[in-house]
Amino acid sequence: MSKNNQGKKNSEKNETEKEEKVEEEVSEEKPKARFTFKCTRINTCCSGRGPIPITLWDLELWAKNGVVANFMPYLDIYQKTDGGIDLILKPLPPPPKEGEEKDTKDPKDPFKTVPIEELLNVKCPLYNQDDKKCLIYDNRPLSCRTYPLEYDGKNFIVVDADCPGVGVGEGMTKEDLKKMRETAKLMHYELTRIRIALPVLNQMISQKVMMDLMKQNMEAMSKMTDEDREKLDEVFKKDREKQA
Numbered sequence: 341m342s343k344n345n346q347g348k349k350n351s352e353k354n355e356t357e358k359e360e361k362v363e364e365e366v367s368e369e370k371p372k373a374r375f376t377f378k379c380t381r382i383n384t385c386c387s388g389r390g391p392i393p394i395t396l397w398d399l400e401l402w403a404k405n406g407v408v409a410n411f412m413p414y415l416d417i418y419q420k421t422d423g424g425i426d427l428i429l430k431p432l433p434p435p436p437k438e439g440e441e442k443d444t445k446d447p448k449d450p451f452k453t454v455p456i457e458e459l460l461n462v463k464c465p466l467y468n469q470d471d472k473k474c475l476i477y478d479n480r481p482l483s484c485r486t487y488p489l490e491y492d493g494k495n496f497i498v499v500d501a502d503c504p505g506v507g508v509g510e511g512m513t514k515e516d517l518k519k520m521r522e523t524a525k526l527m528h529y530e531l532t533r534i535r536i537a538l539p540v541l542n543q544m545i546s547q548k549v550m551m552d553l554m555k556q557n558m559e560a561m562s563k564m565t566d567e568d569r570e571k572l573d574e575v576f577k578k579d580r581e582k583q584a
Contacts, residue, residue, distance in 0.1 A: 376508065376512045377503075377506055377520065378505050380504045383473075385488065386463065387463045387464075389431075393426050394415065394426075394429060394481055395481070395482055395530035395534050397530045398481045402479060407479055414465045414466065418430070424535060425535070425539050429464060429465060429481065431464065486524040487503075488501075489524045490527070491528040496521060
């Protein structure tokens with residue numbers, strides 16, 4: 341046998357062995373688990389959700405449906421530790437500790453009395469614990485519609501692998517999965533949009549309010565009599581003495 345033929349056979353043998361090795365490696369790889377989800381309505385995520393981020397999409401939906409006023413008592417601005425600002429549905433204040441009485445006239449602001457880290461498992465203010473029912477289901481925020489799936493701009497993330505609905509939806513169609521992914525992407529886009537807008541709007545509104553207050557104070561001072569000014573100066577003097 342010529343050297344050329346022998347070399348050709350060896351080459352073909354090596355190629356065959358490589359192909360068989362690749363096939364073995366592929367067959368040994370575990371198939372990726374397909375994400376499936378179906379809400380079980382156990383409502384564990386609603387009863388222990390913590391602050392829920394609100395987007396412009398949510399505000400537009402509520403305005404369109406004429407229900408913005410219903411949400412106003414529950415909306416708040418949350419200053420994050422990284423300096424960012426979020427518009428949120430704030431959780432209900434934690435129940436009073438043993439020996440404390442609940443103050444219905446002046447309820448405590450949960451952000452002033454309890455660190456935000458301790459409120460991550462507090463229930464949504466619009467979830468009825470007794471009936472186990474969302475009071476705003478048709479107008480629920482985007483964050484609730486996409487939960488527990490999120491999108492970070494590159495990848496989809498299951499933020500709550502312990503959610504009872506994860507892995508349950510065997511009947512989840514490709515259309516259902518596509519819609520959920522689209523909602524997660526929309527949430528990421530809308531959250532980015534409002535996080536850009538909020539600091540600018542907050543600063544502009546704060547400056548406007550401050551200027552209006554200063555203007556009102558100056559107008560009030562200009563209308564005061566000399567006697568009234570002396571009384572006001574006396575009040576300021578006593579206040580400074582107390583602080584000294």
